[in-house]
Amino acid sequence: MRDQGGWIQKLLRSSSGHAGTLLGLVMAAGLLSLPALVFGADAAPAAATEYRDVPYVGSRNIVWVVAQLHLLLAGFVLGVPIFAWLCEVVAWKTGEKRYDKLAKEFTKLLTSAYATTALFGGILLFLLISFYPKLMNYLTDIFFPSFIVYCILFLVETATLYLYWYGWDAMQDGGKKTFHIFLGFMLNFFAFFIMIVPNSWATFQSSPVVLAEGSDMARAWAATWNPTWWPVNIHRLIANVVLGGYICGAYAGIRYLSAKNTEERDHYDWMGYVGNFIGVFGLLALPFAGYWLMREIYQYNQQMGITLMGGFLSWLFILQAMLIGVLFLGSNYYFWLGITYRIPGSEMKYRKPMLAMLVALLLCLGVWMTPHSLVASMEEARKMGGSHHPLLGVFGVMSAKMTVANLMILVTFMSFIMYWRAGKQETAGWAKVAKAIMGAILASAAIAVIILGVWGYFVPAIIRINYFSTSQVLVVLGVMLTITPLTALLLRSAKTTTEMVWGKMPPRAGYSLVLNAVMVVLLMTLMGYARSSSRVHWHVYGVVRDTSPYAFSPALGYAAALMALNTFFFCMLVAFIFWVATMGDKAKAPSGASKGELPHGLPAMAGASSALDEPKAGKF
């Protein structure tokens, strides 16, 4: 990030003369001509216009790009405060100042990121009003009370953000710090509502409900409480945490790669670890939320569920499996690199378990990526006895996919526990018993998940969906909820046998962090396309039909190209935001954490800092 600052500044300097003026004029003219393009596309009276288009590019493509960027930025600005607030709370509780510094570093991004998000939101709104006047009129008629709520939320969110950011240094001691933590909580509280209000508009389009006659408020409320609203709210909330964590990781990865001295390498290596940890933390819960959402979709409308999972979008879920699989592999790989390079001497000890976990993950990924229905000619289908392959078809069904998804979560959790325990020697008298219990819990859970998965083939689907899949989820959650506190207790009295060494990770660790972030963003763009396409040729499913020339969902290849473009734009925007936000720092002396600030252990967030062995300075 430091490097790119140089060349961008050079570029700006080089264009500061007449060329720069010319460039500015061209850009301004381009921006000013945009509305002319939009309104010039259709000269019909506004009242009669249902759609407007932009020649060559297409109105839908423009809305697609802008809406996607707005949503990704929104995920970023909603995920980062959660991330920052969690770090601040950890700093507050443990007294480790580096967490506070990290939280502040990310909160600093929020002001510029927030403005950029709002800018894209404004552009999106104008585009929607211009391109889809009939639909927007329909939605406004239903939702206008919540538009007002949304505006009020924005006002209080902005005020809270200003207080939270500008009051950071002034509210560092005693009761003031507690108030600052409270402000951070309120910031996230309002941000949550800012997320769920527009979610109601989007989910209503997918799962509209009965709108009884009544007051405007009653109609808006009824439309808001549609069947997929809460599943989407929860899914997006967790996804935003994941996005925030992995973006932090990617930022740290790039800064680590371009670090000029040991202090910077140490600091950004640690920051990368924290980002990856928070990303994985959310990632483990995300599939459960996704499963709930799909269940609600199926219950709401069978056709929509089948369009998603078994219809023309079924191959999309193979791509989704690939992206999630790479994300799981990338996150685990980063943990394994950490064990190998940060804890000297651990490589040989953990090589076999790491290899076993890699094989398990790859096998699970293979099953997850097996398509349910094969696209085959009539002749091929006849030979196979249907659209399902006689052998591969066994792995293509939901019972198998749910099983491997749960197993991948278990493996990743094991990776994390392994990393946590590496370089520690348990000293508690009950350590052996505890380790045996944890091993038994993990093994039993894995066996239970597999048994339920295999059994799922022999019971009616409704029983599998309602009981077996839910039980698998509960088993895995149970493992996490029992082993995490048990390990924390066990390591509280453990002694460190090998000091943690920061800043020794190879460059590929930085690239794996970048890869993870790109995977998360791609996943969000992919699932956005899925959600939108599941409505097929309806703006509001079954109610307002899309009669525009774009009343079709493009094939995956075309959509993927746009997703890749959106992901690239988003990455560049985030890089720009980081660059702008840290521009002031570059003028100062390098302010990376000093060596003395970095305890030689895992962060307390992971529960295994060696700092726990030492008296905590400055604890409130």
Place this chain on the structure above:
Amino acid sequence: MSEVVRLQLIGLSVVGCGILILLFIRATFVRVIGFVAIVLGLFTLVALSVPQMASLPPVEEKFDMATVKTPTDMATIGQKIFFSKGQCALCHTIGPSESARCPDLKGIGAKLSREFLFESLTQPQAYIYLDYRHEGAAKEYPARMPYINKNPIGLSRNEILSVIAFLQQMSGEPISVTVAELEAPGQAPAAPVKAAQSGPVAVAEAH
């Protein structure tokens, strides 16, 4: 050059550029951009390698009364509707399949009367037909039959009659639906479809 080939070439170019950047550029941020380009290019190429299916809006089967001369003509249209606008094949199979979400429709035209078929399509919850071909308890399916005459599928009466003609023909039965039963455009329904219990979507539309 097809769109897929064009996109594949773009994807390959992006991956190529990324590789060149990693090979020859030393600036860290540019190298990261090259790496991201490779990842995004590969993703696009993988997405282009899976079957490319666009979801087109259903084609409205036009009932040109002049061209529909026989019940067989109706069955031909019904077959098209069965596999397209009607979305029947999304859940139903014609022939046994363990993974089917809904009952197998092979021979259904011989097993059920046309009135029962009509009711099953327009009032699917009026009578729940359990599949007793399996040993033990009746097989339960996860899918619930939607109202075919309501949105989002919304088949017209003519279209439903054509589907019934197809089901009867496919079962080797004489087609009992006649051309005379079809409604001419603008004509009031001969036997109005009894209003079924409205689903949420249908009611929402009414408002």
